[in-house]
Amino acid sequence: MASVSGAASSLGNTSLRGYGGFGSGIDRDSIIEQMTAGTQSKITNQKNKMTSLGWKQEAFQAVSDKMLALQDNYFSFASGTNLKYPSMFAKNQITAMGDSDITKFVSATGSSNMLDYLSILGVKQLASSSTLQSASKGTSSIHTGITQDSLTNPVYKSSLLQGRQLRFGTYSGDQYQSAGIFTFPSSYKDKDGDGKDITVSIDYTIDLDAAVEVDGVTMTGGEKLAMQLNKALSQSGIKSGEDSISDVMEFVYADGKMQLQTKAGKTTNLVINSSSSALTALGYNPQNADGTDKTVSDGISLSEFNENQKQLNDTYVNRQTMTQYLTGKKLTISFGGQTKEIELVKSGDTFADLDDLKDIIQGRLNQAFGTDNIKVAGGTRYGADGNPVIGTDGNPVIDPLSFELGSNASSNQTLTVTSDNAEIRNVLGIQKGASNKLNLEGSIRDNIDKLIPDGPDAEAKRAQFLNSLETDGLVINGVKISGVTADTSIQGMIDKINTNKDVGVKASYLSSTNQFVLISSETGSGREIQLEGASADIFGAVKDAAGNYTDGNFEMGKNAQVLVSYGNGISTMIESSSNTFDLEGLRVTVSQEFGNVTQDASGVWNSDRSKAVTFSAKADVDGVTETVKKFIEEYNEMIKEINTQVTTRPDKSYGPLTEEQKDEMSDKSIENWEKKAKQGLLYNDATMRALSLDMQGVLTNLMANGANYKDLEEMGITISDDYLDGGTITFDEAKFKAAMTSDPEKVSNVFTGGGDIKKGLASIIEDTLTPYATKYANRNGNSYGRLIEEAGSEKIPLSIMNNQIYKDLKEMQSVLDTLNARLASEQDRYISQFTTMETLINQMNSQASYLAQFQA
Incomplete structure (x- = not known):
């Protein structure tokens, strides 16, 4: 008989650890453990029952999960390998036949009973999108600020602050503890008007006293710089205690100085390390009035920093010619x-x-x-x-x-x-991306002189255009493109058009010809591109009273025209708004004109018949074989799991381990023990026995529905010779491929039903599994199946807390809670009694000692 060393200690169910017995010399804890052994034993037994039941639930789920996976993979409408679909086995690999120089322009999918009679005699024209091409936009020189005066006058500024650092920390005695380093960055992250993430560059050379406008608010350049630095500071990750540094302090530009001030209601013990490389650029003066260096061995406090500053304008930039x-x-x-x-x-x-x-x-x-x-x-x-x-x-x-x-x-x-x-x-x-043509990175406003080139009343037209854009927005096909303003970049405008599905066009800019092109999203005739106001100005497409474009070039889309023969000697011209169209069950795509299609005076269509394309079809033998092979492999794995659970006898000498027993064993020993203890939990279970018998009858059921076992043998599908394996299926891949090649319809009938077979193998297996496990309760009398009702499954979320074992475990947990409470109560009572006894013994010992002195 298997065993583990040592009996389970009752202490495993209690936290009893005291220091009783000092007066009496009695081992109080051991006695209490013995006195509560009955309750402790019940707790251990209850835990073991719960563990065993949990293992039983896992065993049920190991079976049901395989059943549900098989249904998902091979019987679901959403699966691409659904073996209930006749189309899986049909001749659906279509090949275009004819002149190889022509057939490369024709492809087809699907299946058709007319396949042997259909032919495409020619393609007169392909379907195309409507296109609107603007007139060429203006060009200009790329101007710079390199002037005669600039060569000798020091008016150009480069930042002395960007990339420099402020080192923050605290001092405790002579010990410096770093809190973080703030490096003055080139940019910071922010949100645009549409709430999208953007990167904002910091202008470190801004004119500090110039008036600037930020989000409709007028401020000085220095105030804008402080605002940008505060946003960068908030993204630095530096802490002041539990707070972010930006919650405690901020940059403030005032009286020509860039100061670091503590926010209202906040305090901080952070100081600036005197080695910080940004101090000089920020205007910090490290010297006293007499020219001697300040003593900053314990760092520079914010107040010291603010009190010893020069004008920022004198320190933040380097001025050069x-x-x-x-x-x-x-x-x-x-x-x-x-x-x-x-x-x-x-x-x-x-x-x-x-x-x-x-x-x-x-x-x-x-x-x-x-x-x-x-x-x-x-x-x-x-x-x-x-x-x-x-x-x-x-x-x-x-x-x-x-x-x-x-x-x-x-x-x-x-x-x-x-x-x-x-x-x-x-x-x-110069702007980023400056060009002699449109600058895609520049704003609409910056490109205005190229969008509306010089000419009569050019300035008035530009002003009118900007006003129209501001008031009415950019409207194409009656749809206003949100987020497009005069400050939107040209590329940003194009992107917003292309991501708006409702507008129905795609926009692009042709750099080589300096033109915009709008293309309708869908092909076919009748696809108008309607422009209003500012959009007409940008895309250069203005209509006169007759509806003709006076600026730009519009070409209406066309329908595809395909000449088809149905084998009756009559040619039919098919029109389609797309180059992909349905033809008697086939989905045909054409990508080039061919066949020299013409129409004579009497309306008869003619073509070069030597260029005609016909179709042949065959089943996807390799694909279907691989799918069926995997199906049978997964099916057999499921059958083996069912058979193992039903036929394996439990070993009564193995059961759940207590924590004390596990403490005495290695991880590998625990793993081997529990593997043995989990075996046979479903042995002779009525539901599992019924499931096993039903699965063993699957092929018999198929025969009863009209299938011929000889036909199954010819296509490589037979019952295993081992009657003890629970009904696995053997699969001969070579025979199956041969059957799929010679007669795919017969194979299809076996799996899907058809011909003399009333119900196919796929439906029979699905119907056999459904009473035991299914994701679709409505197919099974509003039940997810017997196994799911018994143990639930993570594949069916509603069943996780709605199954019999879950309910049983919940009740068992309630009993366990009651037992634990009883044990605690018993322990408390006995501890109280022992404490009283110890007190009395101590009193008696004291009295005995007192009396003993008189006897002496």
């Missing part, structure tokens, strides 16, 4: 399919004026992209007579430098000049 700033800086220039980084001014370059610098840059562009493909314009302006143009101040007019297409470039080529560095773009006065 354009020459100084440009030295070593690079611009990213794209032209003719090439993108290169061009260093405008190199260390050691010498030039007397803007014209000299212009020549230097022109030389570098010629070397990078070829002579006169990109022109550097600007510098001294010359008149028609070849002499410099004199301005009103009596000096020659010197224009800022700009970039444009050179004399060797074609007019439709695209030139872009940009930089990933926002500071460089700001200094040079």
Whole structure:
């Protein structure tokens, strides 16, 4: 007989651990354990019963889960491997037959009784979408802020703050404890007007005293910088005690200084480490009035930081001339399919004026992209007579430098000049993605002179357009595109159009031709593209009184026209709004015109019959074989599980282990013990016995419904020779493939029913399983099946807390709770009694000691 060492200690059911017996010398705890042994034994037995019942539930679920999985995979309408569907076995692999140069343009799926008679004689035209192509948009030079004056005057600013750090921490005596480092970032995360995540760049070179508008609020540039820094601070993750640092302190720009102030009602012991690299740029003065360094061994408190600041305008940026700033800086220039980084001014370059610098840059562009493909314009302006143009101040007019297409470039080529560095773009006065054509990264407002090019009343038209966009929005096909304003980027506008399913068009911009194109989302004739107000201006499609487009090019979509023969010598022209259409059960797709289809004067359609396409069909032998093979494998696994549970006898010498027993065993020993203890829990169970008998009768039932066992043998499906295995099915893959190849309809009849077979194998198995386990209670008298009612299943959430074993376990838990309460009550009573006894004994000992002194 199997056994484990040691009897289960009754202490396993109690927390009894006391210190009684000091006066009496009695082992109180051991005696109480013996006195409560009856209740403790009942608790142990109750726990073992609950464990065994839980294991029994798992055994039921091991069977029912396999049954439900089999139904999901092979009998469900939602499954792509549903063996109840005749289409699974049908000749549904369609091949287009004919000239290989033509058949590659025709594909088909499905099945049709007319397959042998159908042919496609030709495709006169394909279905197409309606398209609206705008007129070419305007072009312009890419202007910069490189002027004659900027070469010598230090007016350009670069940040001394971005990338620097403030180190926060606390001091305890001489010990510094870091709380976190705030690095002044280039950007922070925020939400746009539609609630979408965006990245906002921080302008560290902003004019501190200039008035700026933020979300309709006017403030100074310094206040905007403080606001942006506070948003970045809130995303830093630095803590001040239990609070985020941004809940305790904030940047405040006041009186020309950037201060760090504690928020109202908050306190903090955080200090700034004196080694922080951002202190100087923030204007902190580390020296006393006499020029000596301040003592900051214990860090700089916020009050000390605020009291010792210079004006921020004197410290936050480095001011340079354009020459100084440009030295070593690079611009990213794209032209003719090439993108290169061009260093405008190199260390050691010498030039007397803007014209000299212009020549230097022109030389570098010629070397990078070829002579006169990109022109550097600007510098001294010359008149028609070849002499410099004199301005009103009596000096020659010197224009800022700009970039444009050179004399060797074609007019439709695209030139872009940009930089990933926002500071460089700001200094040079160029936008990100700046182009001689539309700048997709620039706003509609910034592109207005190209969207509505120069011409009669151009300025009035631009103003009218912006007003229309502001008041009416962007409307296409009667649908207003939400979120499009004058400040939306061109690419943002395109994206919003393309993600709006109701508008019915897709928008794109053709850089090569500098045009917008709108394409209807669906093909076919009658797909109008209606534009109103601002949308008509942007997409360049204005209709006159007759309804004709005066600007832009519109082409109505077309229906597909396919000439079909049904084998009766008569040709029929089929029209479809799509290039995919239904043809007598087939789903046909065409992708090219062919057949030289024409119509004579009498209305008869003619075509080149040598280009005709016919169809052949065969069953998906390999696919069906693989599906049936997997089905039988899963079916047999289910049968083996059922048979094992029903036929395995339990070993009474194994049962649930107590915690004390587990403490004396290795993990592997526990695993082996419980594996043995779980065996045979469903032995001779009435429900499982009935299920096993029903499953063994599946093929017999199939025979009763008209199937021939010889036919099953020919297709490789037979009952196992071992009568003890519970009714597994053997599968001969080679025979099954041969049957599917020669007669797929016979195979289909066996599985789905048909011909002489009233009910197929798939339905018989499903009907056999349903009374025991199903996800569809309405098919089984509003019951999920006997196994589910007994033990539930996680595959059917409603059954988890609505099954017999769950209810039994709940009642058993109630009994266990009562026993535990009884044990606690018994222990408390005995402890109280022992305590009283100990008190009396101590009193008696004291009296005895007192009397003993008189005897002495």
